[in-house]
Amino acid sequence: MKKIHFYIALTILSITFIGWNNLNVDTLEPKNDDLIEKKIDSLLAIMTIEEKIGQTVIYSSVEDVTGPILDKNYTTYLKNGQMGAIFNATGSAFTRKLQKIAVEETRLGIPLIFGYDVIHGYKTIFPIPMGEASSWDLELMEKTARIAAKEASAEGLHWTFAPMVDISRDPRWGRIAEGAGEDTYLGSLIAKARVKGFQGDDLSNKHTVLACAKHYAAYGAAQAGRDYHTVDISLNTLRETYLPPFKAAVDADVATFMTSFNELNGVPATGNEFLLKDILRDEWNFSGFVVTDYTSINEMVLHGYAENLQHAGELAMNAGVDMDMQGGVFKNHLKTAIDEGKVEISRLDEAVRDVLRLKFKLGLFDDPYKYCNEAEEANIILHKDHLETARDAARKSIVLLKNDNNILPLNNSKKVALIGPLADDQFHIIGNWAAKGDRDGTAVSVKEGFEAQNKSFKFAKGCEIEGGDTKSFKEAIAVAKASDVVVMVMGESERMSGEAASRSNLKLPGLQQQLISEIKKIGKPIVLVLYNGRPLNLSYENETVDAIVEAWFPGTSGGHAVTDVLYGDYNPSGKLTVTFPRNVGQVPIYYNMKNTGRPEDAEGAHSRYVSKYIDVENSPLFPFGYGLSYTSFSYGKPVLSNQTLSNNQPITVKTTITNTGDRNGEEIVQLYIKDRFGSVTRPTKELKNFKKITLKKGESQTVEFIISAENLKFYNNNLEFKNEPGDYDLFVAGSSNHEFTNSFTLINN
Numbered sequence: 001m002k003k004i005h006f007y008i009a010l011t012i013l014s015i016t017f018i019g020w021n022n023l024n025v026d027t028l029e030p031k032n033d034d035l036i037e038k039k040i041d042s043l044l045a046i047m048t049i050e051e052k053i054g055q056t057v058i059y060s061s062v063e064d065v066t067g068p069i070l071d072k073n074y075t076t077y078l079k080n081g082q083m084g085a086i087f088n089a090t091g092s093a094f095t096r097k098l099q100k101i102a103v104e105e106t107r108l109g110i111p112l113i114f115g116y117d118v119i120h121g122y123k124t125i126f127p128i129p130m131g132e133a134s135s136w137d138l139e140l141m142e143k144t145a146r147i148a149a150k151e152a153s154a155e156g157l158h159w160t161f162a163p164m165v166d167i168s169r170d171p172r173w174g175r176i177a178e179g180a181g182e183d184t185y186l187g188s189l190i191a192k193a194r195v196k197g198f199q200g201d202d203l204s205n206k207h208t209v210l211a212c213a214k215h216y217a218a219y220g221a222a223q224a225g226r227d228y229h230t231v232d233i234s235l236n237t238l239r240e241t242y243l244p245p246f247k248a249a250v251d252a253d254v255a256t257f258m259t260s261f262n263e264l265n266g267v268p269a270t271g272n273e274f275l276l277k278d279i280l281r282d283e284w285n286f287s288g289f290v291v292t293d294y295t296s297i298n299e300m301v302l303h304g305y306a307e308n309l310q311h312a313g314e315l316a317m318n319a320g321v322d323m324d325m326q327g328g329v330f331k332n333h334l335k336t337a338i339d340e341g342k343v344e345i346s347r348l349d350e351a352v353r354d355v356l357r358l359k360f361k362l363g364l365f366d367d368p369y370k371y372c373n374e375a376e377e378a379n380i381i382l383h384k385d386h387l388e389t390a391r392d393a394a395r396k397s398i399v400l401l402k403n404d405n406n407i408l409p410l411n412n413s414k415k416v417a418l419i420g421p422l423a424d425d426q427f428h429i430i431g432n433w434a435a436k437g438d439r440d441g442t443a444v445s446v447k448e449g450f451e452a453q454n455k456s457f458k459f460a461k462g463c464e465i466e467g468g469d470t471k472s473f474k475e476a477i478a479v480a481k482a483s484d485v486v487v488m489v490m491g492e493s494e495r496m497s498g499e500a501a502s503r504s505n506l507k508l509p510g511l512q513q514q515l516i517s518e519i520k521k522i523g524k525p526i527v528l529v530l531y532n533g534r535p536l537n538l539s540y541e542n543e544t545v546d547a548i549v550e551a552w553f554p555g556t557s558g559g560h561a562v563t564d565v566l567y568g569d570y571n572p573s574g575k576l577t578v579t580f581p582r583n584v585g586q587v588p589i590y591y592n593m594k595n596t597g598r599p600e601d602a603e604g605a606h607s608r609y610v611s612k613y614i615d616v617e618n619s620p621l622f623p624f625g626y627g628l629s630y631t632s633f634s635y636g637k638p639v640l641s642n643q644t645l646s647n648n649q650p651i652t653v654k655t656t657i658t659n660t661g662d663r664n665g666e667e668i669v670q671l672y673i674k675d676r677f678g679s680v681t682r683p684t685k686e687l688k689n690f691k692k693i694t695l696k697k698g699e700s701q702t703v704e705f706i707i708s709a710e711n712l713k714f715y716n717n718n719l720e721f722k723n724e725p726g727d728y729d730l731f732v733a734g735s736s737n738h739e740f741t742n743s744f745t746l747i748n749n
C-alpha cells in the first residue's frame, strides 16, 4: 500500500511543479535532467530529516566482508528507512528481497542502490588491474569492464566501487595491484576507459552500473608503502601525479567518488574540503555523489582530526561527503549536529539530492526491480564469450621479461617438468578483490591449460607459496631430471596484495627461491612464470633462470592464456606499467624521476660524488614500458615535421618500426619527451603517447604522433598549468629505457 501512496504523492507533486505534459506518466520518469531535479525537489519536500539522513547511509550485508566492522542490524536500519544503499549483497533473489523491504515497507519506498567491489570482473574474472594495464589496450580494458558490469547487473547490482585510479610508485603497497601503475598519462587514459566500460552511455540501461573513482586522493603515496599510512606530498606532486586520473574519471562522467583512508598533508581525505569541494565540485564540476571508504569517517578520530564521532560526521558532511560507508556516524549523529547548527539542513539536502539523482538516472524509481532478473542471470554469468575475452585479456597482459637463447616458445616435442606451488592452482589465480569469482575449480590452472592442449609434461608441486618445508623438493627434482625443460609457476598468494597487504620484502616468499636453486643444479633450462600483485625483487631469478614470464594474477582463463604464450600460440606483447626494482632499497623508483644536481651520468661527473648507492646500481631491474616479444622490432629515427612547435602549430613525429624477427607480433610504440629545463625541475622523461601496432614478420609501419603545446603543460610554482618556451628532447621506442634521438623547441607565438 505504501508504494501506491508514494507514487501518487510523487505524481501529484510532480504535476504541481511541472505540468502534466512534461511527465511521461507511464514511467513516472522525467524526460531530462531538469525534470529529475524537479522530482527531487518534490521528494525532498516530503522527506523527514531522518529519511533524508537515511539516504546518506550505506551498510554492508553480512554476506561478504570487506572491512573491520560488520553490523548485523542492517536490515533493521533498512526497515526504518535509515539507509539508502547496501553493499556486499548480491544475487537477484537476495537483492530483490532487500529492495522489497525498502520499496514496500518504508514510508516513502525510495529504492536502494546495491554496490559491490567489481574490480576486475564479477564472476568471470579478468587479470588484476595491474595486469590488464600491462596490455596498454584501452579498448580491451573498456570491454572487460563492460562485461563485468553486465554480469554484476545481472545479479542485481547497480554500482561498482571501481575503477581504482590511484597512481602508485611503491611496490611495498599491496594495493598497487588494483591500479594502472606508476604513470599518470597512461593511468588517466585507463581510468577513462574503465569508467566508460562500467557505465556505458546510458545509466538507465540495465546492463550498466555506476562507477566509482577511488580512492580520492593520493592513497598510493602512503609513506613506506604501508597501507592506510600518512600521505604528505607537495601540491605540485598532487596536481601533477595523483589528481589527473581522477579528473579523467570526472571527464568520463564517473557517477561517484570514494574518499581514501589516508590523511593528505595533515587533513584526512574524508574531511578534506580542499579535495571534496574546492577541487572536485568547484573546479571540476563533479555532479555525482561522494561515498566514504569503509568507516573512514569514524577513523578521523584516530587520525587525531576529530574530537569525537559527531565531530567527525560534521567535518565529513561539511567537507562534501554525501554518504557514510559502514560507519553509522551520519545515522547516529547527523541529526544532533543539525539540531545544534553544526551542519546546515541545506548541506544535507545537497547530499540527498546527489544520491537521489543517480537513483533516478538508474531508472530505479521507474522499476526498482529492473536489475533483479533471475532468469537473465544464468544466460549472462560466465558466458563463453566472457571466458574467451578473459583468455584474450590474460594473454595480452602477460609480459615477457626474459627469454635467453629463445628458450620460449616451447616446442611441443619437448618433455616439460611443470613445477611450483601455483602450477596447479585454481584459487590464487584470480587474484585479490575477485568479487564473485570462484576459487573452487572454475578457473583454469596452468596444468589444466597444458592438459587442454595435450602438452607433454609431468607435474610436481615442489613447495608451498609461503612457509612449508623441503620434503616435496625431491619429487620436483626427479620430475625435472626426466624433462627437457622446466616450467616453474611461482609467486605470491592472492592475500599478499590488495588491501592491508603491504610487504617490506619483495622477494618470492617461502622456499620458492630455494627450490629454484635446487632445480638449477640439474642443468635443465628453466622458465619461470609468475603470479604476483606487485613488482617483485627478481634479481636472483634474473641471474638464475632462462626465461621470466610475468602473468600477474591472470584470472579465470589464466591457465589457457599462459599455455598459449608459453607455446607461442600467442606472441607476448605486454609492457610493464610499473618499474621492477633490483631490491626494495631502491623504492620508490619509477621511470620519470628528477635528474638531481649530481646525476651519476653527468658529463665529467666524479665517480664518487654523484647520486647513487654504493651497493646497487641506480637503474631498475626491469623499467616501465619494457616487455619482450618472440620476434624483434627495429625503430628508425623519429622524423619531425618541424623542429619548432608553437601554441597554434603542433608538430608530427613519424617513426618507422620494422618487425625484424621470424614471426608476427604486436609492439607498443611509446613516445617520451624531456623538457630540458623549466621554472620547476622537470622529470627526466615523460610518456606522452603510445600506439599498439601489429607487424607481420618483415613488415614495416610508420607510426605518427602529434605533439602540441598543450601536451607540454605542467604545474609551475604558482600551480598554474602552463607550458614554457624551451628545448625538448624526444625518443620513440618499445620501452622507457632508451636514449633521446631527436629534439624540438617550443616557441612563444
Ligand code: GLC
Pocket: 066, 067, 087, 117, 161, 214, 293, 294, 499
Ligand atoms: C574497502 C576498500 C575499498 C572498498 C570498500 C568497500 O575497505 O578500501 O576499496 O571499495 O572497502 O568494500
